[in-house]
Amino acid sequence: MKKVSKKVKVHLITAMALTLFLCFIDEGYYNFNWMLDWNNWLAFVMYVALFWAFQMLLSKLCQLSTKGTLQTWLSTFSGSILALLLVIFIVINIV
Numbered sequence: 001m002k003k004v005s006k007k008v009k010v011h012l013i014t015a016m017a018l019t020l021f022l023c024f025i026d027e028g029y030y031n032f033n034w035m036l037d038w039n040n041w042l043a044f045v046m047y048v049a050l051f052w053a054f055q056m057l058l059s060k061l062c063q064l065s066t067k068g069t070l071q072t073w074l075s076t077f078s079g080s081i082l083a084l085l086l087v088i089f090i091v092i093n094i095v
Contacts, residue, residue: 011059054082
């Protein structure tokens with residue numbers, strides 16, 4: 001069985017935490033009632049996948065210049081910000 005790296009776990013946890021926060025303030029109107037509808041879970045999974053993909057992409061790009069913990073956190077925060085900007089642009093129909 002292949003072991004999952006610490007970097008992948010950190011990116012997945014931060015993507016889930018950020019998405020939970022966004023669903024808390026948007027879908028559930030400052031509560032977690034959104035969890036009762038399966039359609040919202042589909043959106044949740046799509047957002048987590050988007051945030052995680054951007055973080056992993058930037059992690060690969062950061063490998064060229066940084067290593068270790070700095071690379072993980074740099075790619076986590078920059079990937080989250082880029083994915084959030086993409087989501088905002090999609091929501092307001094710019095893209």
